[in-house]
Amino acid sequence: MKATVVVMAAAMAAWTLTGCGTPGVVAGGNVTLSGADSAQYLDKISSQPTVTEAQALEGIMLLLGQQRKLTFAECVKLLKDRHIVSQRWDFRAERPATRGKVAYMIYQACGMKGGLTLTLTGPSQRYCLRELQYRGMMAPGLPYNPVTGMEYVAILARADELRRTGRVSPVMLQEGLSQ
Amino acid sequence: MIRRMPRTLIAAALCALAYSDLYAQATRPTAKPTHRVATRPAAKPLVVIVKEVKGAAQRLLPGAKSKWVALKVGDKLDELTVIRTGLGARVVLRFADNSEVVINRATKMGIAEFRKDGNVTKTRLGLKYGSIRAKVERARGPSDFRVTTPVATLAVAGTSGEVAYMGDFGFNLKGETGTWQARVGRKLRQVQELEGLDSTLALYVDMVKSKMLPKLGDMFGGLTGRERLSMRDNSGGRGAIGFLPAGNRARAIIRKKKLDENKGGSITPGPVGRSRRRRRGHQEPPAPTSGSGYDYSTGAE
Known part of the structure; x- marks a missing residue:
């Protein structure tokens, strides 16, 4: 009885620590990204209720100035090498991207420096989202909710300005917040 | 008898009114009036010139098949032109009345109307997403300059300011010089120089956004x-x-x-x-799907 409890507790702890996803798996890796320029990409994304992970990663590539026609797997590898996406994530090309993942990628792509928790524990979806919300770059919401197309366009626009100029103009931020 | 009296009087009055109306119609002259009606001169469309282009910027060619072409310096734009910019892009438009509009990165906007109506220069811009900075010239006569976003209409009574519409926070406005008017439905807010919109319109913007698809x-x-x-x-x-x-x-x-x-x-x-359509018995066409089975219109797999 005691051994069963110990085994169950260990399994529970392992599951909690590793998460329920399968890290490193890339589903739909041969899906080809559109390779469109950023104006066309943003126009298309703005019309969509959700953004797929493939499209979200393509947006990050455009943010980094990489307009290339890659497959989803190549894109994941490239972003993993640059530490823009986490090594622990699993990827599915057609799954809607969540706000947490988008926040993590934007945080890493912009080279932001967060608060105490982020400094001590490293970037995580939850705290990257909180940091971006604190800076007025993302709207309130939960990390596991999907991001809408119009919202992603707005986030990319702010991130692009931050990367190029080091600040975001107040008119693009949530009222009352400024960089 | 006394009670019936008013009814009789009312009936008589109505009959008299009807008769007088018929009489007036019968005796009305049928000839067309000889005096000349003052006709208003037709509004004259004006031209917008592209002064500066940086980064990915395109405009939509009007026609049956929509085609986007790259925007170049010196392009002349008419009414109903739609422009979109990408990341890191910037476009400066010079209007014929010397007004200037800077289209910032990640923006899609349209020139709905730009014409001389009498002595008033009428400008109507539409902003789907992104931000623009407008500088309105008033030295050459009165100007009616408005920017419409999906949730609000902004009228420029002053001279310059920056307008943004973002898919998450809604619209925002920073006045630089002069006064701007932001209208959401019936709610109106004046924005003075160096002021921005505060939360007074936030509730109204949220209400409009909640109605939007x-x-x-x-x-x-x-x-x-x-x-x-x-x-x-x-x-x-x-x-x-x-x-x-x-x-x-x-x-x-x-x-x-x-x-x-x-x-x-x-x-x-x-x-x-x-x-x-269902009530009328129409057959719905299937929703557009990608090759991988992902339905972009609903977000469902």
């Missing part, structure tokens, strides 16, 4: 039915990207579009019209 654009070119309805219902002036006039004319255009679609158009109707 998430799909504001169309990935297949042209405008969707949902987009047209959303623009008609939520935008003042012409539509958010400058395709539609307001009021009865907009309804007439939408009605005509619907007729065209029913005759065999290729635009897929959105969920707004579904219940009505």
